[in-house]
Amino acid sequence: MWKRRTFHECAEELEILSQDFRDAYINKSTLDQQIRERMLQESSERGIEILRVLALSIRSEQDFGAIPLIRTTVGALKRSASTSEVSATLNSYRPPYSVRTGFEPLLLREALNKISHVDPYRTGFFADNTVHDLILSGNHGSNTWIAIVSIADLCRAIKSLPDQNVQSV
Numbered sequence: 001m002w003k004r005r006t007f008h009e010c011a012e013e014l015e016i017l018s019q020d021f022r023d024a025y026i027n028k029s030t031l032d033q034q035i036r037e038r039m040l041q042e043s044s045e046r047g048i049e050i051l052r053v054l055a056l057s058i059r060s061e062q063d064f065g066a067i068p069l070i071r072t073t074v075g076a077l078k079r080s081a082s083t084s085e086v087s088a089t090l091n092s093y094r095p096p097y098s099v100r101t102g103f104e105p106l107l108l109r110e111a112l113n114k115i116s117h118v119d120p121y122r123t124g125f126f127a128d129n130t131v132h133d134l135i136l137s138g139n140h141g142s143n144t145w146i147a148i149v150s151i152a153d154l155c156r157a158i159k160s161l162p163d164q165n166v167q168s169v
Contacts, residue, residue, distance in 0.1 A: 005166065007159075008158070010158070017050070020039060021039075025040060026127070047151075054115075057166040066127050066164070074157050075111055077096040077101070081101075081145060088158055089146050090137075091124075093133070097150060123136050132151040134148070136149060
């Protein structure tokens with residue numbers, strides 16, 4: 001595992017893991033099925049770890065004014081959704097996230113919140129040669145939400161922040 005020390009280094013590693021995941025997912029190199037599944041599993045697990053570290057670290061730094069809040073869109077959000085809407089989005093989502101009916105722009109801070117509060121049993125993704133979007137869902141009070149987070153846009157937004165060491169969480 002690579003040593004992660006700063007927000008920017010984490011974002012760079014997440015970009016590499018996303019590329020590795022997409023390459024294995026589309027089977028770019030015509031890998032043996034067992035190797036391909038191992039690559040998908042490992043890149044997914046490491047990516048989730050980095051997403052959680054970034055979400056907690058950046059939010060904490062923003063809470064205490066150590067880094068600025070930025071208004072950068074990294075995805076789309078539907079604040080109130082039915083169970084059938086969650087299922088339909090998980091099963092049929094296709095990019096771009098910006099054209100989703102009933103969704104609003106998802107800014108970096110709220111995307112980090114959604115990553116921190118996601119229901120791990122109601123998630124999915126879309127991946128191809130160029131796009132890697134996460135489909136997350138969870139609850140806020142009595143409302144079920146759906147968030148679509150672009151890994152590429154998330155990494156760009158994180159790299160636009162002042163670089164700092166990640167906190168140990």
